[in-house]
Amino acid sequence: MDDVLADTSTAILNLYNDKFGTTYQKEHFKNNDLWDTTVGPKYVAHIRQDLFQPGFFRNLTVLPDAQKVMKALHEQYEIFIVSAAMEFPNSLKEKLEWMEEHFEFIGWKNIVLCGDKSVTTGDFLIDDHEKNLKTFAGKPLLFDAMHNQQTQGYDRMENWQQIGELLL
């Protein structure tokens, strides 16, 4: 969900900019190590705790074209939404409600909230974190995000249009 269906990075940068008086947007992180060397460590130390507050995950916006392409994929594939949410107890019900609001065609039977995705299986995994992709038995697809610019060795999906071109 986070940074694949939902624009979690923009919400994080909004918190970051409010706290430090900066004006970062996601495009500032493209093709460089700014997140890894500078912003990421300060995020972990000072911002990440705010994600535990009620409401953070409920109010995220949907990434461009995610609804349209997911709807088309849903006609051809069995889709499961797998989110590593268990660290954030308040996010569990919020993530279910968020899915019901924005992806109503995916029912509750196909939603998985977990701590470690290595226990799940499938043919394709679209994910923004190498830690999830590297244990997956099927075909891993890396979804481009500000925090994975240094990740190599995976097919990188820049956006949902590209996923549609590959899988539809």
Place this chain on the structure above:
Amino acid sequence: MDDVLADTSTAILNLYNDKFGTTYQKEHFKNNDLWDTTVGPKYVAHIRQDLFQPGFFRNLTVLPDAQKVMKALHEQYEIFIVSAAMEFPNSLKEKLEWMEEHFEFIGWKNIVLCGDKSVTTGDFLIDDHEKNLKTFAGKPLLFDAMHNQQTQGYDRMENWQQIGELLL
């Protein structure tokens, strides 16, 4: 979790007995079809809706020997708790809290809340429902419960002592 770690059946029978003035206990259902023919249909029609109320899943008691045997298994196996909870939005955080209270040695990374267990994988699955066991790629183990007395074709585990004897 339900009817493997947690005594969900007793909580259900308490609700049932309160509503219908009966005195059912779990042992009344052993080796007969009483649940399938009589009590189960009335439960679905009149009691199951009460499981959506806040607190139901948070207050379940632990099944006998579950903690002791799980603790010993935890020393030898990588254990994931997989619960088909997504139909009950209020249960999600409650199930996480219940695990933290009664099985604190299983961390949040090893808890999976889902709608359909067919997307999960492993070497053994201990479960009370044939619908979950029949799609499992590893070794399925049926945990005895009042609602599965008619289920055949699986190794039936009568209690946690028997699981310990098999797996430890």
